[in-house]
Amino acid sequence: MTNVSVFVLCSEERDGWWHPRLATAIMDMKEDKRFNVTVEPCSNRHLVDHARNVCVVKAREANADWLVMFDNDVVPIDPLGVLKEAIQLEVDVVGLSYGIMHIDSKVRLAVQGNGERCGNFHGVNDVGGGALMIRNKVWQTIPGPWFKWVRLDDETITSTMSEDCYFVKVARGNGFKVWTHERLAAHFRTMNMTWVAELVRKTC
Amino acid sequence: MLDSSQLQNLISHSKREKVVIAVFCGRERQNWLNPELTLNLFKAGTDPRFEVFLHLLKDSRPWDKARNLAMAHARNCKMDWLVMVDNDQFVNFDLLDPIAHAPSSAWVITVPTGAILDAGTKMVASCAVVYVRRRAWEKLGQGPWFRWVPGSNETLDGPGEICEDEFFRKKCDEAGVNFLAYSEPAGHWRTYDVTSIAGGTR
Numbered sequence: 146m147t148n149v150s151v152f153v154l155c156s157e158e159r160d161g162w163w164h165p166r167l168a169t170a171i172m173d174m175k176e177d178k179r180f181n182v183t184v185e186p187c188s189n190r191h192l193v194d195h196a197r198n199v200c201v202v203k204a205r206e207a208n209a210d211w212l213v214m215f216d217n218d219v220v221p222i223d224p225l226g227v228l229k230e231a232i233q234l235e236v237d238v239v240g241l242s243y244g245i246m247h248i249d250s251k252v253r254l255a256v257q258g259n260g261e262r263c264g265n266f267h268g269v270n271d272v273g274g275g276a277l278m279i280r281n282k283v284w285q286t287i288p289g290p291w292f293k294w295v296r297l298d299d300e301t302i303t304s305t306m307s308e309d310c311y312f313v314k315v316a317r318g319n320g321f322k323v324w325t326h327e328r329l330a331a332h333f334r335t336m337n338m339t340w341v342a343e344l345v346r347k348t349c
Numbered sequence: 350m351l352d353s354s355q356l357q358n359l360i361s362h363s364k365r366e367k368v369v370i371a372v373f374c375g376r377e378r379q380n381w382l383n384p385e386l387t388l389n390l391f392k393a394g395t396d397p398r399f400e401v402f403l404h405l406l407k408d409s410r411p412w413d414k415a416r417n418l419a420m421a422h423a424r425n426c427k428m429d430w431l432v433m434v435d436n437d438q439f440v441n442f443d444l445l446d447p448i449a450h451a452p453s454s455a456w457v458i459t460v461p462t463g464a465i466l467d468a469g470t471k472m473v474a475s476c477a478v479v480y481v482r483r484r485a486w487e488k489l490g491q492g493p494w495f496r497w498v499p500g501s502n503e504t505l506d507g508p509g510e511i512c513e514d515e516f517f518r519k520k521c522d523e524a525g526v527n528f529l530a531y532s533e534p535a536g537h538w539r540t541y542d543v544t545s546i547a548g549g550t551r
Contacts, residue, residue: 159378220542244547252547331542338537342463342470344546 150209152200155217166220194308197292216275220331237280240272243332266324274309366429371419374436375408385439393444413513416495431481456485460535476514478535
């Protein structure tokens with residue numbers, strides 16, 4: 146049976162609590178007889194690159210076949226169904242796409258496709274790390290750290306690359322293709338409902 | 350000793366309408382004031398057009414009780430206007446502009462805002478940001494002015510359920526209290542699935 150280590154990046158403060166639908170989705174994963182699923186919170190690790198690297202190390206220590214990481218505000222739909230497809234198609238890295246919001250309130254999907262296709266998977270040059278599935282072959286091939294915030298040494302320590310972009314770059318640089326799935330994950334953030342209502346009115 | 354300009358200033362100040370801004374908030378962080386509202390309040394507090402007082406209703410529940418407390422406070426303090434604002438609302442205009450621009454016929458002014466309803470996300474004219482003129486509570490008489498009326502089924506959300514701002518609206522209609530909507534909407538921060546909007550951009 147395939148061993149899957151699931152980690153949820155979260156914290157004790159309430160903005161770090163699990164979204165109720167994520168909790169339900171993970172309960173469903175635990176009950177799935179096709180996989181041997183262990184679930185662990187990755188809690189109170191304030192630097193997200195450190196948190197993700199800890200997840201990889203723990204998955205490696207647990208001899209997991211797959212590492213699955215979810216942010217506390219992301220809700221996947223049937224993630225084990227996606228994982229089953231990934232196993233069948235010998236896909237090694239999958240990042241589910243989800244909506245993100247910019248400082249200017251514009252929204253877009255956290256993904257940059259490259260036109261490649263494999264079943265329900267789309268090849269990507271970049272994908273957000275909020276719902277990430279990584280096969281053990283990746284950490285067996287690439288030495289850590291796998292995730293890193295890349296920053297300049299200027300006065301304000303300007304960030305040039307987020308930890309998930311770094312991972313995708315490193316994975317692709319080591320010959321792994323990175324994919325996203327047709328199925329999107331939900332991403333719950335605080336939004337201006339008046340803006341949403343006006344958008345809904347314009348598009349309906 | 351005050352010079353004449355200071356005295357004039359004091360007299361003109363005393364003629365300004367008194368406005369109390371009641372903000373529904375609380376100690377738990379989901380009840381904290383959002384940053385935009387905080388800036389709205391900072392600006393309103395120094396608005397030279399009015400004499401402004403802030404009244405924070407902290408952890409006052411349920412909502413109908415909180416709103417009645419705000420109305421009673423405004424009445425007891427002999428205010429000219431009561432502004433009620435939920436902690437997750439904000440405006441992109443000066444918070445006291447609706448009062449400054451209000452025609453004398455406007456007794457209650459609501460600001461439209463987006464809301465998540467069973468039917469989807471819509472603009473509603475609720476009491477999330479509402480301005481009430483003294484004449485309104487004088488005309489309405491004794492409170493309660495707001496009341497949550499439960500539905501008639503076993504889960505209390507069936508037929509007959511009326512939320513507290515609908516109740517207020519009906520009460521105003523029955524008493525002939527003029528109820529207007531402001532021309533510009535208020536913003537409303539809520540947790541929402543960004544993907545449901547961004548998904549269409551794939």
